[in-house]
Structure formats: structure tokens, C-alpha cells
Amino acid sequence: xxxxxxxxxxxxxxxxxxxxxxxxxxxxxxxxxxxxxxxxxxxxxxxxxxxxxxxxxxxxxxxxxxxxxxxxxxxxxxxxxxxxxxxxxxxxxx
Numbered sequence: 805x806x807x808x809x810x811x812x813x814x815x816x817x818x819x820x821x822x823x824x825x826x827x828x829x830x831x832x833x834x835x836x837x838x839x840x841x842x843x844x845x846x847x848x849x850x851x852x853x854x855x856x857x858x859x860x861x862x863x864x865x866x867x868x869x870x871x872x873x874x875x876x877x878x879x880x881x882x883x884x885x886x887x888x889x890x891x892x893x894x895x896x897x898x
Contacts, residue, residue, distance in 0.1 A: 835866070843872060 853863035
């Protein structure tokens with residue numbers, strides 16, 4: 805996979821305030837970008853996990869650690885999905 809390096813400038817005191825060691829900043833920034841891309845629906849959880857060098861289960865653990873949802877749907881959306889799946893299941897059994 806071809807790699808693109810991106811450089812960003814951050815105030816030194818920001819790192820201190822966040823408690824992020826400079827040696828961890830690159831990994832942390834990469835994680836933040838990939839989590840945001842996943843949350844925006846731009847990449848799949850599998851692709852984000854792959855780029856981060858994690859298994860899908862480890863990526864799901866990371867989402868949990870960061871209090872980020874795996875599914876971005878409200879209850880009504882989920883209820884409609886379940887109803888549609890149940891309807892399709894009944895239809896295919898007929």
C-alpha cells in the first residue's frame with residue numbers, strides 16, 4: 805500500500821495539556837483521523853482496522869474505549885431495519 809505522509813503543526817503546550825508524549829503523537833493522530841473517517845462513513849470498520857494494524861475485534865474495542873458508536877442509527881432506524889429483516893425472512897420462508 806502506498807503511503808502518504810501529512811505534516812501538521814500543533815502548539816507544544818497542547819501536547820502537554822493533552823498528556824500525549826511526543827513519541828505517541830503520530831500514532832494517536834493516525835488513530836484520530838481513521839476514527840473520524842469511520843464515524844463519517846467514509847471508510848469501513850474493516851478498512852480502518854487494517855490501516856491501524858488491528859483486528860476488527862480490536863477496532864471495536866477501540867471504539868468502545870473512545871465511547872464511539874459502531875452503529876450510527878437512532879432507535880427508529882433500527883426498528884425499521886429489524887421489521888424489514890423479519891418481513892423478508894417471513895417472505896423467503898413462504
